[in-house]
């Protein structure tokens with residue numbers, strides 16, 4: 001299971017936080033007239049960078065060093081799959097952010113509850129409220145700008161996301177398939 005290699009998990013997780021911050025910055029830069037997004041997403045970016053600092057500190061405390069992140073079949077599959085039926089890039093970015101936050105939250109909750117390493121579990125426990133708020137915020141922004149089309153897209157891309165994660169092999173990563181052990 002994922003606990004067998006906490007350094008690999010933490011390295012992958014640290015990169016996920018960086019990507020979340022970069023995604024937020026890109027949303028801000030490309031949607032300067034979307035007032036509620038401009039008001040809220042900078043705070044998400046700051047929180048994701050704070051999470052990066054926490055996760056990287058945990059990695060180093062355990063004798064690890066930040067390395068590169070392996071290519072992510074999860075993220076690549078989501079973006080490629082969404083592009084095939086896309087009507088709005090902004091809507092898809094908001095919906096994918098919502099779905100990725102939701103899946104991260106699910107994984108962090110599992111880690112917080114099941115890791116036997118309680119100090120690592122405590123880190124995941126601490127991150128839960130913030131990621132839950134991000135999940136809700138991106139859904140709210142999508143609904144505000146796109147109405148019912150947002151819910152329809154959440155359903156379509158949610159099915160894609162579920163299929164994708166079910167088909168991935170297990171890895172010591174935040175977004176991998178499940179361990180059979």
Ligand SMILES: [Fe+2]
Pocket residue numbers: 017020047048051131
């Ligand atoms: Fe985060």
Ligand SMILES: [Fe+2]
Pocket residue numbers: 020048101130131134
């Ligand atoms: Fe987040």
